[in-house]
Amino acid sequence: GDSVTQMEGPVTLSEEAFLTINCTYTATGYPSLFWYVQYPGEGLQLLLKATKADDKGSNKGFEATYRKETTSFHLEKGSVQVSDSAVYFCALSPGRGSTLGRLYFGRGTQLTVWP
Amino acid sequence: NAGVTQTPKFQVLKTGQSMTLQCAQDMNHEYMSWYRQDPGMGLRLIHYSVGAGITDQGEVPNGYNVSRSTTEDFPLRLLSAAPSQTSVYFCASRQDRSGTDTQYFGPGTRLTVL
Numbered sequence: 001g002d003s004v005t006q007m008e009g010p011v012t013l014s015e016e017a018f019l020t021i022n023c024t025y026t027a028t029g030y031p032s033l034f035w036y037v038q039y040p041g042e043g044l045q046l047l048l049k050a051t052k053a054d055d056k057g058s059n060k061g062f063e064a065t066y067r068k069e070t071t072s073f074h075l076e077k078g079s080v081q082v083s084d085s086a087v088y089f090c091a092l093s094p095g096r097g098s099t100l101g102r103l104y105f106g107r108g109t110q111l112t113v114w115p
Numbered sequence: 116n117a118g119v120t121q122t123p124k125f126q127v128l129k130t131g132q133s134m135t136l137q138c139a140q141d142m143n144h145e146y147m148s149w150y151r152q153d154p155g156m157g158l159r160l161i162h163y164s165v166g167a168g169i170t171d172q173g174e175v176p177n178g179y180n181v182s183r184s185t186t187e188d189f190p191l192r193l194l195s196a197a198p199s200q201t202s203v204y205f206c207a208s209r210q211d212r213s214g215t216d217t218q219y220f221g222p223g224t225r226l227t228v229l
Contacts, residue, residue, distance in 0.1 A: 032215045043119075043205055043220035044158075051215040089157065101129040102148065102173070103218055107157035 002027045008102045011105030013080055013113050021075040021109045023064075033057075033066050033073040034091040034103065044089060047075075079097035079115045087111070117141050119170045121206050121221035128196040135193040136224050138206030144219075147189040147211040148173070149181065151202040152223075158205070164189055196228045 007022040032051040036044040048057030053068035060115065062077045073090060090106040122137045140147065141225040148163035160173030176202060180192040189208075193200060204224045210216040 034217075043222045044207075045220065046217045047217075049217065096144075102146075102160060102163060105158045107155065 002031065002092055002094055002104045004090050004104050004106040006088075006109055008107070008109065010110040010112060011109070012018070015082055015113055015115050016079045017113075018039050019077040019080045019084075019111070020110070021088055021090075023073045023106060025071050025073065025092045027071075027092055029092060029094060033064070033095065035062070035064055035073070035075050036089040036091060036105075038087040038089065038108070040086070041061040049087070068082075080111070082113050082115050084093065085111055085113045118207050119132065119206055119219050119221035121204075123224060124222065126224060126226050128193070128195060128226065130228060132196050134193050134196065134227075136193075136204055136206075138189045138190075138191065138221060139187050140206075140208040141187065141220070142208060142210070142219070143186060144208035144210050145186075145200050146218075147183065148207050148209075148218075149179070149191045150191070150205045150207065151175065151200075152205060153202050161191065161204075193226075198228045201228045202226060 003026045005024050034049045035047040038044045039046045048059040050057040050066035056065045064073050064075045087108045088109050088110045091103045093103050119140045145166050150158040158180040160176045161179050162181040164170045167183050167186050170181050206221040207218045209218040
């Protein structure tokens, strides 16, 4: 079945360090892929998405490329800030034809950035 | 647009009590869902709805009921609260089932069952 596996945290970085959070998926068909971010005490909000292979999603300096050959959607940022401290979730939506419309989430990765 | 709203923000119940968590969205979305979030477990789907009058179970439906009488509202009922239901609950909505649209989340309800 459809599933997402993301690297476990917590991840602790100094400000301006490079960030990678790995995400791989298992899916039939042609899924869409998402990264959501959850700031302390808040709900999840979309960070970026990619809806087909080789698409790159980007937002707020974060990027992720949909790699069908490696079934991956790794999140990267070249220079993190203290304000990026949050929990990051990778998610998958099954391709057109699914009757569920649901998202399958990874377990989340806690990122803490120190000044 | 208010987006997805949830009430209450916090709730404390005693074992055996019942209550309803409210969720509403003003974006005319077809798809609505309820998740619970527990430490180390990520988000787990409780129930979902693909439109008014249509609901179905997710991964962890036991102890919860839902109904969808309108497009806007999707309440979650705890029938007889148990300590294992202590969690943060999120409601979410989505435009359609094509698979490409963003899912919007409410701010969450933090529930403690004593």
